[in-house]
Amino acid sequence: MTFPEQRSHARAPLLPMGPSTPWPLALQTHALGTVRAEVLDISEGGVQILSRPDLRLTGKSFHLQVVVCHRDSTEVMDGGEIQGVWSHSRSGFLVRADRKALAHLVQKLRTTAPRVLHCMLHPVVASV
Numbered sequence: 122m123t124f125p126e127q128r129s130h131a132r133a134p135l136l137p138m139g140p141s142t143p144w145p146l147a148l149q150t151h152a153l154g155t156v157r158a159e160v161l162d163i164s165e166g167g168v169q170i171l172s173r174p175d176l177r178l179t180g181k182s183f184h185l186q187v188v189v190c191h192r193d194s195t196e197v198m199d200g201g202e203i204q205g206v207w208s209h210s211r212s213g214f215l216v217r218a219d220r221k222a223l224a225h226l227v228q229k230l231r232t233t234a235p236r237v238l239h240c241m242l243h244p245v246v247a248s249v
Contacts, residue, residue, distance in 0.1 A: 154243070154244045155243050156241070157240070157241055158170040158172035158239070158241075159171045159172075159239060159240070160187060160238035163187075163223075165216070166223075167213065167214050168185065168203060168213075169211055176212070178205040179205045181204070181205045181244065182245040183202070183205070183214070183243060183244055184245055185202070185203050185223070185241075185242060186199060186242075186243070187226060187239075187240045188238070188239040188241065191233070200222055200223050200226050201216060201219055202217040203217060
């Protein structure tokens, strides 16, 4: 028995290579608190990632950067601010306010068919 798709946003087509795929050398270092992960699923409404299993990212806000690796080039794209919704062995995030950044990123992914998608989540510090 198959179930109809219940998503309100179409997902971008991805060809992930898995967490064992090496990161580009230029991105080997990262700021304190930054979470590095693999993108499993992405749409204009949010993103699903695979990170270390001991991380619980629910309720936290992050600025998303997606690292798009093609056969011979790498590009870092802005995904805007996202909020953790659920976290188990995978984590799901929703877009927080402005959907333009993630919508632009998803549109570009639909036209370029990347082979590998890494991402970096930079914690957003709440202003007082």
